Amino acid sequence: MFYKRFDSYYKINDEYSVEMLHSRAQIAETIAKNQILSGNNNEQMIAxxxxxxxxxxxxxxxxCIVGKSFGCYITHLENHFLFFYFGGFAVLLYKNN
Known part of the structure; x- marks a missing residue:
């Protein structure tokens, strides 16, 4: 498994098109941004x-996992994994069964 960097988004292998990756990341980023701008820096509430x-x-x-420092070992469905940094937080988002 390897990581490719696309701006501030990380993509594993070639599961997503770049457009799909950016679209989903923008949705998650918008939610995180709205939470932070409204004064909510609670990682659990953002997640x-x-x-x-x-x-x-x-x-x-x-x-969804949001934090400044964490490790993980997960199993996810193919084409359902997203990891990026926003506003000092790392955001890990994945879908499982």
Missing amino acids: CAIKRRFDDLYGSSWQ
Whole structure:
């Protein structure tokens, strides 16, 4: 497994088109930005807002982790993984069964 860098988004292998990656990342970024600008820097609340929006848009079973320092070891569905940095936070978003 390897990472390719596209602006501030990370893509694993070639699962997404660049356009799909940026589209989904922009949705998650907008949610994070709105939360932060409204004074909410609570990582759990930001993750909750992103997860709920992705569940609404793309079906349930999305998982979201937001933080400044974390490690992970996960299993995700193919074409359902996104990792990026925004506003000092790392955002990991993936879908599983």
